[in-house]
Amino acid sequence: MTPALEFEGASRWYGPVIGINDVSLKVAPGVVGLLGPNGAGKSTFLRLAAGQIAPNRGRVLAFGTPTWGSSAILQRIGLSPETDGLWARQSGRDVVTSLLRLNGLEYEPARERATAALARVRLADVQDRRAGGYSKGMRQRLKLAQAIAHDPDLLLFDEPLNGLDPVNRRHVIELVKTLGREGKTVVVSSHVLHEVEAMTRRIVLINKGRVLAEGEVAEVRALLDAHPHTVAVRARDVRGLARELVALPHVRSVNFGTDGQWVTAQTAEPDAFYAAVQEHGDGCGVTEMYATDDDLESVFRYLVPR
């Protein structure tokens, strides 16, 4: 059976900077986490997979067809990129509708699919608002909506949980898992292990452009447990939130941001931490949360032979 995504000795560099280096792997249906620290080559991997850039060496194939230079194969690929730019003057629904029309749909079916996709990412109530007025979390979900709207078989999500509040974070995680259960191939990039762990057990570890390991997340997780995770939380009542967080047994420290809207906490148990914020967050007006730590760096120090 032809794999949904295949890298055959693919390398890509930007001048003297290596994006990815001699990567060979096959991705089967289901959810796969692409894990690595910032600058590891995750976005390059996804850009190659989406046909946005060409490999300097080797090949990148989706369903057996090279992704670079073949517009037809893009019918089967959905990309939610890291970049935030969208057509700010148009409503969320108009953006998705217009992009769907580039997939060959007529206006009415495109409109219907756009509405359904926006409902799937919980943007139905703001779908007719200008995309330029969306919060970061809403823009993130709009990007996901346009990626899934044409029902592609291969989905590429670059850091899809960035900027999401706890409730929507949980919802997007569920969405990714559902897409995997539906038989789609979903590649999700992240630099935060427990984010990926919430979505899948299958991971590809990447650092400095090289694939270090493929396999079950538990092995990597074991290496991480010794290190605290840093999480930034934005809330209206940061002091109230800090009081709640300090009381948690697994929270080692809490710091306030300089603008009075953020609090950062170090925790040894990120899952318990997120559950606690979920529980207490509403009262403190939590609007955004993301992990800031680069703990994977330490994992990579174990994994990369010196």
Added chain:
Amino acid sequence: MSDRPPVSAISSAARVFTLTWPSVAWARRTPWPLPLLAWPLLPPLLGRLAGVPSEWTASVGWIYRDVLLPLAVLFQASRLIRQDVESGTIVYLLARPAPRASIVAGQFAAYAAAALAVVLPAIAAGFVLGARAQGLDVLASALAASTAVVVLYGAFFMLAGLMLKKPMVPGLVAVLVALALSYFPGGLSLLSPTTHLRTLSGDPPPLPELTALMAAGVLALAAVACLATAVIVFKNGEYLPEP
């Protein structure tokens, strides 16, 4: 959806047109060239208000056709596609199964429609406001020459925007070189689009055998060549969103 064939280039271009039309028609930089585009209206209007009658062609003059309009076009056309690269929207366009040629064609059509929607009514209104009556053939020549400027220089500056990171200064130099070249004697001036634009406008040609129809043909061929090159450049290029 997976089995759907790729959408045709023409229908994709129409859809890119719809998607990009608002940002092409009105962006932060749009107000700058507006006075240039609307220039044909101003001298006749001021002349009429001051009670100084003037012939429309003399009052608007070569400076509009040969300098102001190309500069306005430089502002507008050189940021086609580039503005999508800068805003990050290019990623979404390139992630769709639309042929890349259709993205070039759709954006160019959106630009040309937006520019002509300002230029042609401004010329027509200026002509009507002109104090001295002139034949409709003068208006027709002016409309044809201005359309040629929008299309030819638009295609050229779109190509420049695709190939150069900062196309404004080279574009300005190109406009001045075209102007200077048109004053060269004999056949050498035929290398300048300005010469052909003048001939299309009804000015005496530098060579007697050059007709308005031939000039229009040369300009059309040059525009097609620029657009075709822009398609090739865009097809083979990588456009990563700028940080």
